[in-house]
Amino acid sequence: METFIRILVFVSIYLGLFTMSFYLVGFLERRKIKDKGPIKLPFVSIIIPAYNEEVNLEKTVETALSLEYPKNKFEVLIIDDGSKDGTWNIAQRMAKNPQVKAFTKTNGGKGSALNLGIKKAIGELVVSFDADSMVNKDALIKMIPYFKDPQVMAVTPAMKVYKPRGLLQRIQAIEYDQGIFLRKAFSNFNAVHVTPGPFSAYRKEFFEKHGGYDEHNITEDMEIAMRIQSLNYKIANSMYSVVYTVAPNQLGPLTKQRRRWYFGMVKNLWKYRYMFSKKYGELGVMILPLAVSTIFITMIVTFYYLINGLIEGLKQASLYSSVGFDFISNFKYKSYLISLNIQKLFSEGIILFAVFFFVGMLLMLILVNKKVRSVDKPISTFISYLFFMFFYSLLFTIWWTISIVYSITHKQIKWK
Amino acid sequence: METKLRKINWSKIILAFLIASFIFSFGLLVGYLSKQIVESSTITIEDTLRNEFVNVETLGLLESKYPCESFVLDKASEKLEYLGQLISLLETKKGKENSDVLELKKLYSVLEVRHMLLTEERNSKCGTNYTTVLFFYSNNKECEKSAEKVSFILTYLRNKYDLVRIYSFDLNLNSDISGAMKSYYNIDSCYGVVINDQKVTKEIQDSKDIEYLINKRSS
Numbered sequence: 001m002e003t004f005i006r007i008l009v010f011v012s013i014y015l016g017l018f019t020m021s022f023y024l025v026g027f028l029e030r031r032k033i034k035d036k037g038p039i040k041l042p043f044v045s046i047i048i049p050a051y052n053e054e055v056n057l058e059k060t061v062e063t064a065l066s067l068e069y070p071k072n073k074f075e076v077l078i079i080d081d082g083s084k085d086g087t088w089n090i091a092q093r094m095a096k097n098p099q100v101k102a103f104t105k106t107n108g109g110k111g112s113a114l115n116l117g118i119k120k121a122i123g124e125l126v127v128s129f130d131a132d133s134m135v136n137k138d139a140l141i142k143m144i145p146y147f148k149d150p151q152v153m154a155v156t157p158a159m160k161v162y163k164p165r166g167l168l169q170r171i172q173a174i175e176y177d178q179g180i181f182l183r184k185a186f187s188n189f190n191a192v193h194v195t196p197g198p199f200s201a202y203r204k205e206f207f208e209k210h211g212g213y214d215e216h217n218i219t220e221d222m223e224i225a226m227r228i229q230s231l232n233y234k235i236a237n238s239m240y241s242v243v244y245t246v247a248p249n250q251l252g253p254l255t256k257q258r259r260r261w262y263f264g265m266v267k268n269l270w271k272y273r274y275m276f277s278k279k280y281g282e283l284g285v286m287i288l289p290l291a292v293s294t295i296f297i298t299m300i301v302t303f304y305y306l307i308n309g310l311i312e313g314l315k316q317a318s319l320y321s322s323v324g325f326d327f328i329s330n331f332k333y334k335s336y337l338i339s340l341n342i343q344k345l346f347s348e349g350i351i352l353f354a355v356f357f358f359v360g361m362l363l364m365l366i367l368v369n370k371k372v373r374s375v376d377k378p379i380s381t382f383i384s385y386l387f388f389m390f391f392y393s394l395l396f397t398i399w400w401t402i403s404i405v406y407s408i409t410h411k412q413i414k415w416k
Numbered sequence: 417m418e419t420k421l422r423k424i425n426w427s428k429i430i431l432a433f434l435i436a437s438f439i440f441s442f443g444l445l446v447g448y449l450s451k452q453i454v455e456s457s458t459i460t461i462e463d464t465l466r467n468e469f470v471n472v473e474t475l476g477l478l479e480s481k482y483p484c485e486s487f488v489l490d491k492a493s494e495k496l497e498y499l500g501q502l503i504s505l506l507e508t509k510k511g512k513e514n515s516d517v518l519e520l521k522k523l524y525s526v527l528e529v530r531h532m533l534l535t536e537e538r539n540s541k542c543g544t545n546y547t548t549v550l551f552f553y554s555n556n557k558e559c560e561k562s563a564e565k566v567s568f569i570l571t572y573l574r575n576k577y578d579l580v581r582i583y584s585f586d587l588n589l590n591s592d593i594s595g596a597m598k599s600y601y602n603i604d605s606c607y608g609v610v611i612n613d614q615k616v617t618k619e620i621q622d623s624k625d626i627e628y629l630i631n632k633r634s635s
Contacts, residue, residue, distance in 0.1 A: 022432035281422030323623045329576040336498035
C-alpha cells in the first residue's frame with residue numbers, strides 16, 4: 001500500500017508540475033485585443049439579484065452607480081427574489097434614482113432572478129453583480145475592449161477576497177489569488193469554464209439566442225460558462241477588473257458554500273461530459289481532465305497522509321502520556337539538532353518536491369500580486385500563504401468528499 | 417454565429433511537458449544526490465566513531481591533568497548523542513538488518529562503554545552525581561512497541577535531568593560487549609534498564625516508575 005501511495009505521490013507531483021507549467025505558459029502569453037478601431041461604449045445593464053440583502057444592497061447599488069462609465073450608458077436593475085427582510089423596501093427607495101430600476105418576484109433562486117433581469121435589461125451587455133461584492137471603479141471599462149472580438153460572449157474579472165482576517169478567510173484569499181492566475185491562463189487557451197457571479201459581463205444576444213440561466217442549476221455561473229464553451233464561443237478574462245467578495249469566516253457557512261460549488265461542478269461536468277474531447281481544444285484534452293484527475297489524486301493522497309498522521313498522532317499522544325505530557329522538559333536545545341534535522345529533511349525526496357512546489361506557488365502568487373492591484377499589504381498575503389500551505393489540502397479534501405457523497409446519494413442542495 | 421472546431425496548440429503542451437520534465441528530473445537528481453550523501457555518511461560516521469575513540473582516550477588523559485573539569489566530559493556526551501542519532505537515521509534509511517549499520521552499532525557500543533566508565537570514574541573521584549542508565553533493547557517486531565516507549569521515557573529523563581547519561585545496547589547485536597553485558601545483568605526480555613548498576617525489575621509504563629531512582633541519586 002505504501003509503495004502504491006509513493007507512486008501516486010510522484011505521479012501527482014509530476015501532474016502538478018505539468019499543470020502549473022501549462023498554466024504558466026498560458027498566463028505569460030500576451031494576447032493583443034483585436035483592434036478594430038476605437039471602442040464604441042455599449043449600453044450596459046448591471047443586474048443585482050438580491051435575496052435578504054438589506055444589509056448590503058444600498059452599498060452595492062452605490063458602488064455600481066459610481067463605476068467609471070458614462071452615466072448615460074448604463075442602468076442598474078435590482079431584482080428582489082422574494083426577500084423576507086427589508087430588501088424590497090430598500091430597492092424601491094433606490095429606484096428613485098433615474099439610473100436604477102427595481103423589480104420583485106417570488107423566490108425562485110439566483111438563476112431565475114438573473115433571467116428576469118436579462119428580460120428587463122435594455123443593454124447590449126448585461127453584468128451580473130452580487131449584492132455582497134465590491135468592485136474597483138474601473139472594472140467595467142476595462143472589460144469592454146474584450147468584446148471587440150465578436151466571438152467573445154462573456155468577460156470575467158479578477159476575484160479577490162476583501163480584507164481577509166482569520167485563518168479561513170486568509171486561506172480563501174490565496175485560493176482566489178491562485179484563481180486570478182488560473183483564469184488568465186485559461187482565457188489564453190479559451191478554456192474559462194466558470195463566469196463568476198460577482199461581476200461577469202455577457203453579451204445579451206447570447207441569452208436571446210441560447211436561453212437564459214438554468215434555473216434548476218445550483219451553480220448557474222458554471223453552467224452558463226460551460227454552455228458558452230460548448231457552443232465554441234469565447235470567454236475572455238480581464239485581469240485588471242478587480243472584484244472583491246466577502247468570504248465566509250466560519251467553517252459551517254464555508255463548507256456549505258463549497259458543497260454547493262463542488263456539487264454543482266460535478267453536475268455540470270456530467271452534463272457537459274461530451275466536452276472531454278479534442279473537439280474542444282485545450283479545454284477538452286487538458287484543462288477539464290487535469291482538473292478531475294487533480295481532484296481525485298489530491299483526495300487519495302490527503303486521506304492517506306491524514307490517516308497516517310492520525311495514527312502517528314495517537315502514538316505520540318500515548319508516548320507523551322507516559323511522561324505526563326511534560327512537553328517543556330522533553331525539549332532541550334542541543335547544538336547538533338539543526339544539522340541533524342536538515343539531514344533528515346534532505347534525505348526524504350518527497351519533502352524536497354513539496355518544498356519546490358510551495359516555492360513555485362509562492363513565486364506565482366508574487367507574479368499575480370505584482371500585476372493585480374490589491375488593498376492588502378504583502379505581509380498580510382504572506383501570512384495568508386502560510387495558512388494556505390498547511391490547511392488547504394485538508395479542507396479541499398473534506399469539501400470534495402462531502403460534495404461527491406451528495407452527488408452519489410442524489411441529495412438536493414438549495415441556494416439558500 | 418458559425419462555430420468552428422478549435423485547434424489545439426500542441427507546441428504549448430510540449431513546452432509545458434518539457435518544463436515539467438526538466439523540473440521533475442532535477443528534483444529526482446537532487447533526491448538521488450541526497451541519498452548518495454546519506455549513503456556516503458556511513459563512511460563519515462565510521463571515521464568519526466574511530467576518531468571518537470582517540471578523543472575518549474585523550475579525555476581520560478585530560479581528566480588526570482584537569483581532574484573534575486566538567487566541560488571536557490559534557491562535550492563528549494553531546495557528541496556521543498549526536499552520533500547515536502545519526503546511526504538511528506541511517507538505520508531508518510538503510511534498514512535495521514543492514515550490515516554497515518550493524519557494524520557501526522558495534523563500534524558505537526564500545527564507545528558508549530568507554531564513555532560510561534569515564535563517567536563512573538568521574539563520580540567516584542570528583543563526587544559528581546551523574547546517573548548512568550543502561551538501556552538494552554531488541555529490534556524484534558514483538559518488542560518494538562515496548563522498547564519504543566521505554567526509549568521515549570529515557571530520552572525524556574535525559575532531557576529533563578542534566579546529569580543523566582543514557583547508554584543504549586541492541587540485544588540482537590552479535591558483539592562481545594553487548595553479549596557480556598546482557599548476561600551480566602541477566603536481560604532476557606524485550607528490554608532491560610539498569611540505573612546506576614541496579615537493574616529495574618518492574619515493568620516500566622510511565623516515567624514515574626523510574627524517575628524516583630534518578631531523584632534519589634541526585635539528592
